[in-house]
Amino acid sequence: MPKQKTIPELKAEITANERQLAQLQHKQQQLENRAVYYEKGDRRKRAHRLITRGAAIESIASLTKVLTETEFYAFAEKALALPEVKGLLMEAVNEHNRAEYEGRF
Incomplete structure (x- = not known):
């Protein structure tokens, strides 16, 4: 105990x-x-x-300064929906990814 x-x-x-x-x-x-x-x-x-x-x-x-927030969003949606802009954005992303991948090795 x-x-x-x-x-x-x-x-x-x-x-x-x-x-x-x-x-x-x-x-x-x-x-x-x-x-x-x-x-x-x-x-x-x-x-x-x-x-x-x-x-x-x-x-x-600079013309975007005069747009309201709603107008700017509508503009940005239209601009980013253009096939040329989509292609340019994809190129930029691919280049970024390529540079990041090469930077690892």
Whole structure:
């Protein structure tokens, strides 16, 4: 039969367990903070990409500045649906993929 622990031993065990619990809670908070940091980073990268590409379109086709958002989307849909534009976009994507593939080796 195991020996019963004394009150000071039990108090020391409680203190050690509380310390361990605090450490684990701190580690959990660190991991949650890291996840939020990476998530925000992805959103910031996307926002940056959208802003810079929108600015590029506006600088190349300055007449788009006068269009409303709805009008601009309608224009972009029509322009990107043209077979010539689709072909140019596909060429650009293929060139990107080719360069990325060659960069690996």
